[in-house]
Amino acid sequence: xxxxxxxxxxxxxxxxxxxxxxxxxxxxxxxxxxxxxxxxxxxxxxxxxxxxxxxxxxxxxxxxxxxxxxxxxxxxxxxxxxxxxxxxxxxxxxxxxxxxxxxxxxxxxxxxxxxxxxxxxxxxxxxxxxxxxxxxxxxxxxxxxxxxxxxxxxxxxxxxxxxxxxxxxxxxxxxxxxxxxxxxxxxxxxxxxxxxxxxxxxxxxxxxxxxxxxxxxxxxxxxxxxxxxxxxxxxxxxxxxxxxxxxxxxxxxxxxxxxxxxxxxxxxxxxxxxxxxxxxxxxxxxxxxxxxxxxxxxxxxxxxxxxxxxxxxxxxxxxxxxxxxxxxxxxxxxxxxxxxxxxxxxxxxxxxxxxxxxxxxxxxxxxxxxxxxxxxxxxxxxxxxxxxxxxxxxxxxx
Numbered sequence: 001x002x003x004x005x006x007x008x009x010x011x012x013x014x015x016x017x018x019x020x021x022x023x024x025x026x027x028x029x030x031x032x033x034x035x036x037x038x039x040x041x042x043x044x045x046x047x048x049x050x051x052x053x054x055x056x057x058x059x060x061x062x063x064x065x066x067x068x069x070x071x072x073x074x075x076x077x078x079x080x081x082x083x084x085x086x087x088x089x090x091x092x093x094x095x096x097x098x099x100x101x102x103x104x105x106x107x108x109x110x111x112x113x114x115x116x117x118x119x120x121x122x123x124x125x126x127x128x129x130x131x132x133x134x135x136x137x138x139x140x141x142x143x144x145x146x147x148x149x150x151x152x153x154x155x156x157x158x159x160x161x162x163x164x165x166x167x168x169x170x171x172x173x174x175x176x177x178x179x180x181x182x183x184x185x186x187x188x189x190x191x192x193x194x195x196x197x198x199x200x201x202x203x204x205x206x207x208x209x210x211x212x213x214x215x216x217x218x219x220x221x222x223x224x225x226x227x228x229x230x231x232x233x234x235x236x237x238x239x240x241x242x243x244x245x246x247x248x249x250x251x252x253x254x255x256x257x258x259x260x261x262x263x264x265x266x267x268x269x270x271x272x273x274x275x276x277x278x279x280x281x282x283x284x285x286x287x288x289x290x291x292x293x294x295x296x297x298x299x300x301x302x303x304x305x306x307x308x309x310x311x312x313x314x315x316x317x318x319x320x321x322x323x324x325x326x327x328x329x330x331x332x333x334x335x336x337x338x339x340x341x342x343x344x345x346x347x348x349x350x351x352x353x354x355x356x357x358x359x360x361x362x363x364x365x366x367x368x369x370x371x372x373x374x375x376x377x378x379x380x381x382x383x384x385x386x387x388x389x390x391x392x393x394x395x396x397x398x
Contacts, residue, residue, distance in 0.1 A: 001106060002031075002106075003107070004106065004108065005028065006025075006108070008024075008025065010108060010111070015117065022131055022138045023345070024134070029108075033116070035066055036066025036067075036092070039057035039059040040058070042056070042057045043058070048067060048084070050083075051083055051084070053068060053069055053091065054067075054068055055068035055070075056068075065089050065090075066091065067084060067091035067092075068091070068092060068094070069093040070095075071094065072095075075109065076091075088113060089112075090113035091112050094106040094108060094109060095109050097233055099334075099335055105335075197375055197377070198372065198373050199260060199375045200256075201256035201369055201372070202256070202368060203249040203251070203252040203368050203369055204249075204252045204255070214357055214358045214368055215356070215357040216356055216371060218354055218355075219238070219348055221348070222237050222344045222345055222348065223235075234246075235337065237355055238355070241355065241365060242366055243366060243367045244360045244367060244368045246340055247321065249369070250321065250336050250337075250340040251309050251321065253340070253343060254323075258306055260375070260377040260379055261278055261280055262279035262379070263277070263278055264276065264277040264304065264305055265304050265305075266294060266298075266302065267304060269299070269301070271331060272332045272333070272334040273332065273339075274294060274298040274299075274335075275292060275295055275298060276292070277290055278293065278346070280350060293343050295338055295339065295342075304323075304325045304329070305325055306324070309323050321333040344370075353370055353373070354371040354373070355367050
């Protein structure tokens with residue numbers, strides 16, 4: 001089973017430092033990394049001395065015990081914790097969060113008597129492969145602004161020179177080269193492709209539900225936070241603002257992003273949407289940058305082009321979403337709240353963002369949307385390029 005580790009202090013300091021440098025604030029570890037997983041015998045509610053853990057694992061050849069504690073309504077008792085620590089009983093405490101009537105995800109609360117990562121080299125290899133794009137971005141950020149601008153300018157000019165040379169070679173007659181140059185100047189294509197704008201993404205139905213103009217404030221960070229008496233984990237932004245409606249915000253963000261960027265849904269073998277791939281373009285017209293939002297321990301194999309997303313509820317009133325493809329097919333979205341959390345983190349990292357605050361049903365400020373600043377839209381750029389090429393061909397056909 002995958003276990004989400006929300007606090008990097010459980011990891012070796014040098015590994016935690018690397019992950020923080022690329023804005024990773026939580027990881028997922030399989031239970032097979034825990035010592036008790038390999039013990040030969042597992043029993044429920046069996047005593048270790050005078051205390052009963054939820055699950056007791058036993059290794060007869062070494063006469064060793066391992067305790068599994070499931071933290072549902074309260075944490076492990078102080079007396080039990082002290083006894084296990086004093087008697088060198090390894091244990092781990094996990095908090096379950098329901099995904100459906102039969103599926104859970106587990107969060108690490110505490111552990112004792114063993115290192116979460118015992119084989120650092122194996123773990124480093126795993127994370128370097130998984131986060132190599134983020135590591136590369138972190139390296140580029142260490143370059144000075146002037147050096148980055150120089151490299152981008154040189155790369156852009158080199159690509160333009162190569163494109164001109166290839167075009168002139170393919171279109172040898174001087175008339176063709178002259179038409180291309182003329183239309184490039186007339187359409188001011190380069191300037192259009194550099195234009196950047198502000199993109200507002202609203203939760204579904206927020207325009208009808210908001211009576212007044214929403215407040216716009218800077219977006220600092222997002223986290224999962226305990227909410228209400230039942231300690232329900234919910235998404236919170238800037239430490240104090242909850243979402244007016246997570247399912248409507250998720251639906252609105254996907255709709256808005258799919259209108260401006262190339263957005264592809266990633267499916268697992270069961271055909272459920274477990275992530276998205278977002279082509280957000282880059283600062284130069286000849287480079288592409290794709291970002292991937294993916295649930296932990298899921299494969300990105302399989303993909304479908306997403307043009308819309310619908311938020312609905314099942315008969316037992318549990319929230320879920322259906323993604324609508326350009327073929328009209330619908331796909332179940334697995335754990336939309338976790339995907340929304342990963343999407344909010346990605347947008348904060350990639351764009352300069354603000355959050356929009358409206359009033360929820362109780363009259364409190366709540367997040368109803370996002371505003372992305374200085375955005376260039378790949379779909380609009382592609383439309384301009386197609387229009388340019390069509391005009392050139394039309395002139396050449398005369």
